[in-house]
Amino acid sequence: MAYEQAGPPWTPPSVRVRSATQGIELSLSVSPSSSTGSDMPDFVDLQASAVSSPAPLAERVPGLDAGASASPADLPHEILLQIFGYCMGEQQDLLSCLLVCRRWCACGVQLLWLRPCFHRLSALFKMIHVMIQPEASFPYAQYIRRLNFSLLAGDLDDQLFGRMAACHRLERLTLSGCCQITDDTLIRVLQHTPHLVAVDLSGVAKLTDRTLYQLAATCPKLQGVNLSGCALVSSDGVMALANACHSLRRIKLAHCVRLDGSALLALLRACPILLEADFAGCVRVHDAAVREAWVRPSLLRELRLAGCTALTDRAFPTAAVLAEAPATFPICEHLRMLDLSSCSYITDETVRAIIAHAPRLRNLTLAKCERLTDDSVYAIAELGRHLQHLHLAHCGHVTDRAMIHLAQHCTRIRYLDLACCVQLTDDSIAAIAMHLPKLRRIGLVRLVRLTDRAVYALVERHTSLERIHLSYCDQITVPAIFWLMLRLPRLSHLSLTGVPAFRRPDLQGMCRVPPKEFNQHQRQSFCVYSGRGIHDLRRFLQRAYADQVTATQYGTLPADRQRIFYESLHRFLQPRE
Structure with a gap:
């Protein structure tokens, strides 16, 4: 619905604004001339109302051009969104802002639908019902930037999640524990999300490399990925993701048992700003891949290798490895967290090498390293x-x-x-x-x-x-x-x-x-x-x-x-x- 930037007091047509978070509707068909006994407050046009509007801006600020706008409604859309963001904690305050003028209404609706919350399955049904209306007053699906279905993990299926294909501006998606979702539906939704920045697919047991290929093809801005517990994912899918998404900062692959060292190698080589890598329980990860983390200077801050039981002293810059290396190993100034739980083959040599090359460690886990x-x-x-x-x-x-x-x-x-x-x-x-x-x-x-x-x-x-x-x-x-x-x-x-x-x-x-x-x-x-x-x-x-x-x-x-x-x-x- 197109709105003018300025003009006479807003007398809107019959518009129905819906809140995705509570599944409620507000009737905005009230004109400024409504009686005081109306259930809804009158719309207030700050430019035309002599009662509620202050003196013109030019009269209050010396030296300001007389043509300057005196209405908050004339603020740029981005600034209004920033201001209304402070009302997100109290949704009733934001709903009140909808009743001021046409531009405030548009901004308020956009914020109401920014991050829908689903505590019950009925709330999701209501949101979908609003989205699919053919004569909706606003493009609600385009306003959705974040979706979190973790509270509905046991109930969400392909049919319900498939409706999210209309959310083309999605930036963050959480499907943790949604074990009924399949590759076909994920691909259908993800192929329309070029702005996706973070995705949590942990525990989606049916997920395979096909979903990772789709992420690699359509989500170049991806920065965070959680695939923990996705046992069907292989190194090929992770390599495709690494080679396409060079902005990756955090990736969690815990208990992806089909992964081997090539996945870690690809991430270290193709993602220069990688901060966190979690390969806990990936028993096929080998010494050469982990050694790359010490050879190649990087910004890596957290590395989890708990349960990588094949690792030995040769995965780290020990004296024996340094003697064979053609060049010196750099100091990992950024590494703050290292988890080597249950790496039972490592010895005191490994710990000495780690401390020498990561002198700023804050969190060190060596549980069940029985040879220390x-x-x-x-x-x-x-x-x-x-x-x-x-x-x-x-x-x-x-x-x-x-x-x-x-x-x-x-x-x-x-x-x-x-x-x-x-x-x-x-x-x-x-x-x-x-x-x-x-x-x-x-x-x-x-x-x-x-x-x-x-x-x-x-x-x-x-x-x-x-x-x-x-x-x-x-x-x-x-x-x-x-x-x-x-x-x-x-x-x-x-x-x-x-x-x-x-x-x-x-x-x-x-x-x-x-x-x-x-x-x-x-x-x-x-x-x-x-x-x-x-x-x-x-x-x-x-x-x-x-x-x-x-x-x-x-x-x-x-x-x-x-x-x-x-x-x-x-x-x-x-x-x-």
Whole structure:
């Protein structure tokens, strides 16, 4: 519908504006001369209304040309869209803007349909019904830029999704978990989306290389792709995507089991601004492809290779590889995150090489790299203040000496996972508590040598911890946990599964319900507190330890901590003046 830029007050024809987000209609067939008793407010033309419009702009601003526009309706379309964007949080405010004038109405409708939201299947039906109307007042489908169907993943099928072929200006598409969608429908929709920037197709099990070929043919602006769990995708499709979409910044290919190293090679060579690559669970990825990431200077910030079990030391710039290389390996200044979980063939040589060539790593995951020893931990300590997240679960050869050294040098660690590092003792935890003031989460699962001394030390100096995992630490007792809960006001998650002291019915009554897939034995030992359960457990233990007789049922606090608790309790109970 064509609108004039200026003229007499707007007396619109019968126009029906529809909201894609709520499936509602607004009748805009109200004229400025409507009675005050009308259900809808009158349209206000700011140029013609002497009541609501200020003095002419030329009279208010000295030196301005008398022909300058005094109406906000004359602002450029792009500026109006930018201003109305601040009303997106309150849709009623945006709907009110529709009733001002014809240009505001056009801009408001465009924003209402920018990003439809589907919480129920009925909302999608309503949107489709509006889109297919032959005499629609606005080209609604052309206004849609973002579509997210993740909340309808189990219900969306080819017939419904095929209607989105009319959305030719689509920029972002999310189909995560939509397992009923097939290649034919995806191709029919994607062939009309040349402006597509990001697409999430994770869990679309029927997707094959045909969809990737279509993306490569029609979406040259693509920057982000998520194909995690698409088991039918092969390296040929990823190579075609890489060779056509040189602006790719992020690609996730986790558990695409048919991929091999050629897909990673193509991405590294054809996409110079690639920032993130996820090949977790791609067991066919080989050493030569990963070595390319170290040989070729790039902007790569995140590289996930968890579960790439074929990788060895020759995938990294170790001394043996450097001796054979014709040129030196560059320093990867941009690399911040590296995940090598379950790469069981790598050794301390690999870790030393990684730290030497990626000196600014913040997040390093080496869980289940069972050959690593203290030498790796000493090398990691060279990252110093850069390191923030470290995962060493199941690295059973790590000892207290190396862990104490790490805590002394990497003082900005926020998340530390030491599950199943069975040689660690209370001394390591005491050093961690002393030197890591920013620590938020710590995993100490199955550290069987830990005692209450570790728990008391953990909260002795700092109270910033939010999540603690102490499952299967058999020697932990109730008094230590009670003291921990008193000292950590921010605690939101506490795992005590398999701890004998917490198998009491009165304590387990406040923990979370076990997952449905657990067997009977797992259900009996399950003990995890989070959210409301943390609050309830803290209050329960406070009442229990306020009574000395009751406290003996759960164990006695050490004398110095018992005195502190009773003093604080006495101050709390004292009447205020």
